Amino acid sequence: MPMLKIFVGTMYGGALDVAEQVKPLFEEAGFEVAILENPVLEDLTGSDTDLALFCVSTTGSGDYPGNFVPFARAIAEQSPGLSSLRYGLIALGDSSYGETFCGAGRQLDELLQGQGAQRLGERLEVDAMETFMADDAALPWAEEWIESQALKVA
Numbered sequence: 008m009p010m011l012k013i014f015v016g017t018m019y020g021g022a023l024d025v026a027e028q029v030k031p032l033f034e035e036a037g038f039e040v041a042i043l044e045n046p047v048l049e050d051l052t053g054s055d056t057d058l059a060l061f062c063v064s065t066t067g068s069g070d071y072p073g074n075f076v077p078f079a080r081a082i083a084e085q086s087p088g089l090s091s092l093r094y095g096l097i098a099l100g101d102s103s104y105g106e107t108f109c110g111a112g113r114q115l116d117e118l119l120q121g122q123g124a125q126r127l128g129e130r131l132e133v134d135a136m137e138t139f140m141a142d143d144a145a146l147p148w149a150e151e152w153i154e155s156q157a158l159k160v161a
């Protein structure tokens with residue numbers, strides 16, 4: 008069974024909730040799913056990662072949540088090269104923060120692509136000003152992502 012790892016960056020649990028809500032969709036699609044609340048670089052570079060999904064909120068002024076900082080720093084500093092990685096990204100933010108809206112998710116996207124990773128489909132940006140429960144946006148996005156990227160495992 009292929010492995011989907013969901014990497015979570017969260018301050019208040021919203022992004023973790025999204026990860027937990029979308030998990031069954033991927034299980035139904037034939038994946039083994041692991042949710043990583045305190046990810047380390049080896050979780051990403053290990054040969055058992057067939058697909059990655061990042062659920063990351065933004066704090067401060069466009070910053071990564073604390074639990075995600077060491078992981079993102081390790082990618083930037085150790086520059087592992089991720090050309091075999093395919094991933095999706097769900098960014099949580101709040102447009103009332105203006106220019107730093109979904110800053111962590113956007114930063115992460117750039118970081119991963121800079122390492123040669125391939126994003127499948129578009130990044131989802133969930134705006135807390137418009138969507139009270141992030142799941143309401145994330146669930147349909149995940150369904151569509153599985154469909155449009157033909158992720159279902161026979």
Ligand SMILES: Cc1cc2nc3c(=O)[nH]c(=O)nc-3n(C[C@H](O)[C@H](O)[C@H](O)COP(=O)(O)O)c2cc1C
Pocket residue numbers: 016017018019020021022023063064065066067068069070072099100101102104107108109110135141
């Ligand atoms: C102190 C603080 C700073 C924040 N800074 C930003 C920001 O710079 N950009 C943004 O888009 N959202 C920002 N947000 C909004 C959060 O990203 C948003 O509420 C998100 O849904 C929280 O998800 P979580 O529960 O996974 O932490 C901030 C929220 C707080 C409380």
